[in-house]
Amino acid sequence: MATDAHVRQIVGEVLDPVLGKSLNQLKMVHSISVDQDPLRVTIQLPTPAYPARDALRAAVEKAVSERATEASRVEVEFTSEVKGKNSGGNVGLKVKNVIAVGSGKGGVGKSTVAASLAYGLQHFGAKVGLLDADVYGPSIPHLVGASGQPSIKQVQTPDGRTFERIEPIVAHGLKVMSMGFMVGADQAVVWRGPMLHKALTQFMQQTEWGELDYLIVDMPPGTGDVALTLSQMVSLAGAVVVCTPQQVALLDAGKAITMFNTVKIPVLGMVENMSGEVFGRGGAKAKAEAMQVPFLGEIPSDPIIRIRGDDGQIGKLFSEENTVRQSLLDISSNVAMAIAKGILENPAMPTLEIL
Ligand SMILES: Nc1ncnc2c1ncn2[C@@H]1O[C@H](COP(=O)(O)OP(=O)(O)O)[C@@H](O)[C@H]1O
Ligand SMILES: [Mg+2]
Structure with a gap:
């Protein structure tokens, strides 16, 4: 079985298709849950207006299936938390x-x-x-x-x-x-x-x-x-x-x-x-x-x-x-x-x- 830490590392290295940086750098890996089948990866988007959910999902699925060969299937979910400058x-x-x-x-x-x-x-x-x-x-x-x-x-x-x-x-x-x-x-x-x-x-x-x-x-x-x-x-x-x-x-x-x-x-x-x-x-x-x-x-x-x-x-x-x-x-x-x-x-x- 794939471990939480292993999957987290793999997902963290995926490049965000819009921002071009790794999900780790962008602090976008919200949570990983390997206790279920399919295992679940939750990505935290920096805005609900994020334009490339499908491309990001595909990139995460590809990375996990290629690199965590012991994993079965993966399901990618999204949450969002608007980043802000605390303008007010x-x-x-x-x-x-x-x-x-x-x-x-x-x-x-x-x-x-x-x-x-x-x-x-x-x-x-x-x-x-x-x-x-x-x-x-x-x-x-x-x-x-x-x-x-x-x-x-x-x-x-x-x-x-x-x-x-x-x-x-x-x-x-x-x-x-x-x-x-x-x-x-x-x-x-x-x-x-x-x-x-x-x-x-x-x-x-x-x-x-x-x-x-x-x-x-x-x-x-x-x-x-x-x-x-x-x-x-x-x-x-x-x-x-x-x-x-x-x-x-x-x-x-x-x-x-x-x-x-x-x-x-x-x-x-x-x-x-x-x-x-x-x-x-x-x-x-x-x-x-x-x-x-x-x-x-x-x-x-x-x-x-x-x-x-x-x-x-x-x-x-x-x-x-x-x-x-x-x-x-x-x-x-x-x-x-x-x-x-x-x-x-x-x-x-x-x-x-x-x-
Ligand atoms: N893309 C557009 N196509 C057609 N009419 C437009 C478009 N954008 C604005 N308008 C019209 O142009 C006029 C001026 O728009 P407005 O938003 O009031 O301009 P501003 O605030 O710059 O003075 C309005 O009647 C508006 O409905
Ligand atoms: Mg005006």
């Missing part, structure tokens, strides 16, 4: 990873991508929240079909201080907070910088997010103000830069990458949105290569996206058959894996547990 730890939030979604300019589909990323990660089973940081032009409530006024409750600390907690609005299972819930749809927000900073700080810190694996932040276009506020407040897992394939948009995407670098937010990669006949295709990939950031995938230009967005049904893109679902899921996986990769390759930096 500084401000008392139990949020593992805060992800900013930004672009150099408006109208490239940034809010749509932010909402899709949130629902995509949720679809894989992660706990997700969505914060609309576009205080002047909040469009998230519209895209996810959320309305109403968040309730605010007073909370007492043990030492007698009171502070306010804001209940997020839940839209298709997603916790959402936006300035759009605080002002009427056609009301304009006219604020000076310090107020903007304050509103954002409150939305981030006083919202009852609970325990989250990922908090997606839809950034306003352009200047670095909000990115700076955010980076001073929480330790971001990184930023996703959205752009369309044409040249002008790509120039702005380059600026966005430089901006995130300046405020010390790591860039997870670039997404090309609205690829297709109208704007062309492949520009963002080339730009990503030129700027030495990962390319996270492309989303075709497709009326279903505009239609679902207009109906407040972005979440539905994942529960129905359509032509864009797979590309949105792939991008969600790529973002989650980019974070996991950074953490697994740089284990000194983050705290993996939520405190």
Whole structure:
């Protein structure tokens, strides 16, 4: 009979097909149980959005059957534990990873991508929240079909201080907070910088997010103000830069990458949105290569996206058959894996547990 230690060693030497490192190095061997037939290997994935379960299962089965010849059959199971930077730890939030979604300019589909990323990660089973940081032009409530006024409750600390907690609005299972819930749809927000900073700080810190694996932040276009506020407040897992394939948009995407670098937010990669006949295709990939950031995938230009967005049904893109679902899921996986990769390759930096 195969021993636990022997099988553990064999499995630990298998290379992860996505990250290219051994399962031992990645600390992904969760448990081995040789007392049963088939013997059971449980692998702990760094995110439920892990994209290559089948390939990993096959690699483990092959290694065990080739090298533990005394073993009979092997069954590979998966569990997952989202790796995180304890992003919200500084401000008392139990949020593992805060992800900013930004672009150099408006109208490239940034809010749509932010909402899709949130629902995509949720679809894989992660706990997700969505914060609309576009205080002047909040469009998230519209895209996810959320309305109403968040309730605010007073909370007492043990030492007698009171502070306010804001209940997020839940839209298709997603916790959402936006300035759009605080002002009427056609009301304009006219604020000076310090107020903007304050509103954002409150939305981030006083919202009852609970325990989250990922908090997606839809950034306003352009200047670095909000990115700076955010980076001073929480330790971001990184930023996703959205752009369309044409040249002008790509120039702005380059600026966005430089901006995130300046405020010390790591860039997870670039997404090309609205690829297709109208704007062309492949520009963002080339730009990503030129700027030495990962390319996270492309989303075709497709009326279903505009239609679902207009109906407040972005979440539905994942529960129905359509032509864009797979590309949105792939991008969600790529973002989650980019974070996991950074953490697994740089284990000194983050705290993996939520405190
Ligand atoms: N891939 C796509 N295909 C078709 N329409 C899209 C796509 N991405 C976004 N849109 C549409 O483009 C418009 C702008 O998107 P939005 O997410 O609000 O952009 P931004 O936040 O960058 O200003 C919306 O009407 C949205 O439905
Ligand atoms: Mg927007």
